[in-house]
Amino acid sequence: MIRLEHLNLVVRDIPETLGFYRAAFPHWWVRGGGESDWYGKVRNWVHFGDDYQYLTFNDDGEGENRDLRGHRLGLAHFAFVTADIDGVARRLAAAGFGIDKEGVEDPYRRNLYFIDPNGYEVEFVQYLSDVPTERNRY
Template identity: 30%
Template sequence: MTRIEHANITVPDLEAATAFLAVVAPDFVVRHEDRSSQGYRWRHVGNAQCYFALQEPQPGSEAAPALGRYAGVGVNHFGLEVSGLEAMMRRLDAEGYARSYPVQREPGRLRAYFYDRAGFEWELIEYSTDDPAQRYRYDS
């Protein structure tokens, strides 16, 4: 079996990144945090199965040049399977998080896309079936 155990992301603001994850992944907790020998802070936020390793930029570093959405090399978005997506969308809207794409209501799943405060895009997916043929439909 293979699964993603963690993703390491450099974020401009640890607190803002942690606050977003608290909304979209309420079962996630701060597992550990510290300061590296290079001087930047880092934090692991997750549950018993997986986590995001969040770190601040190293002191004196510059932001990477912005690329167009889904253009060039880089991460396009992160996808999280969630429960209670309708209520989660209302909370994200109320807290001012921007939607990046219209809600996708499909047989077997509901998908919503939001940007966090750092501009990372997150796909939130709620499945209504355990049938893989319905969960992972690729209708064109």
């Protein structure tokens, strides 16, 4: 079995970034952190997650993230499955983050897209069926 353990994201500001992800994942915590040198530049880093998966945030980001409406190479978005998409949306709205766009209407899933403080598009999806052929319709 292979599963995704973590994503390593370069960000501008760790506390600002944590504001978004703490709202989305209230059950996660800062697992650890420190300072390191990345090719001659000192940066702070934290691991934010639970005992099994996490996000790494490194605060040496410069410039802007790729234009999500464009066609440049790079990360388009990443997604998380939730059992309560309305709860995620409420928590993010309370933290000052509105829905960027909604997914297409589907009887077997709902999905919402948000933009984090660094310009990363983050999708949250709630499946309304446990049947794979219904969940994975294209």
